[in-house]
Amino acid sequence: MKIFVDSADTAAIRRLAEAGLIDGVTTNPSLIAKAGADFLETVGELAAMVQGPVSAEVAATDYDGMMREAAVLAKIAPNVCIKLPLTMEGLRACRALRAEGRETNVTLCFTANQALLAAKADATYISPFVGRLDDINLDGGDLLRDIREIYDNYPALKTQILAASLRSANHVTDAARAGADAATMPPAVIESLVHHPLTEKGLSAFLDDWRRTGQRIA
Ligand code: E4P
Numbered sequence: 001m002k003i004f005v006d007s008a009d010t011a012a013i014r015r016l017a018e019a020g021l022i023d024g025v026t027t028n029p030s031l032i033a034k035a036g037a038d039f040l041e042t043v044g045e046l047a048a049m050v051q052g053p054v055s056a057e058v059a060a061t062d063y064d065g066m067m068r069e070a071a072v073l074a075k076i077a078p079n080v081c082i083k084l085p086l087t088m089e090g091l092r093a094c095r096a097l098r099a100e101g102r103e104t105n106v107t108l109c110f111t112a113n114q115a116l117l118a119a120k121a122d123a124t125y126i127s128p129f130v131g132r133l134d135d136i137n138l139d140g141g142d143l144l145r146d147i148r149e150i151y152d153n154y155p156a157l158k159t160q161i162l163a164a165s166l167r168s169a170n171h172v173t174d175a176a177r178a179g180a181d182a183a184t185m186p187p188a189v190i191e192s193l194v195h196h197p198l199t200e201k202g203l204s205a206f207l208d209d210w211r212r213t214g215q216r217i218a
Helices: 010-018 029-035 039-049 063-076 088-099 112-120 130-135 140-153 169-177 187-194 197-213
Strands: 002-006 024-026 054-057 080-085 104-109 125-128 160-163 182-185
Touching (some): 002 187, 010 039, 024 182, 029 039, 039 054, 054 104, 063 080, 063 088, 080 088, 088 104, 104 112, 112 140, 125 140, 130 140, 140 160, 169 182
Parallel strands (some): 002 024, 002 182, 024 054, 080 104, 104 125, 125 160, 160 182
16 A cells, blocks of 8 residues: 655655655645645645645646646646546546546545545546544545445456545554555654564564673674
8 A cells, every 4th residue: 555645844844755655646736735835836746745646636626727726736746646536527627637548536535426526537646535424424535445346346446545535543454454545644643653662672682682692783
């Protein structure tokens, strides 16, 4: 499963990219607002930082506006993936951009039928929002499993499932078990995947014992 970081915090993303832990980046208008950064500049910086896709979301809601904004975003770098909302206009723009050879990420997916339509529009990625469903007491994991089953029923559909809105390490495990192709999560969730108290306790015991040997590796 590919791991994408869901953030517009360039310092945090750089740290993860340098550790070789991420395969791409997703952003959205809320994350750009939170970072207080210039959108186009940030997308350019991120696209230079990682080799994989950097999802940048259009703000227009009509087809012509989306296509105009997509052209601006696409010019930034070849690895910019155009993020489009799951609306009729968004799906239309998705199909048109795919015909031009652009990668697309269809976002704000909450049902398996929406995911089916995004795949029929040839989206590169579909982003089911797992955490936001869990927030309202629905099961985001069920949605991932339903989409996986449906896509696997129709091998001609090539859209990749990008589990989104993941809030915890358990969400990441669920996404991997459900067969998501990729998962996007905040930097803190990626960092939380590294830690286990027994790893830290074990390492500290090994280091104490090593010091007692008085040896050096040189
Ligand atoms: C996905 O591309 C979205 O940017 C993101 O995962 C939304 O997460 P949230 O529900 O935590 O805002």
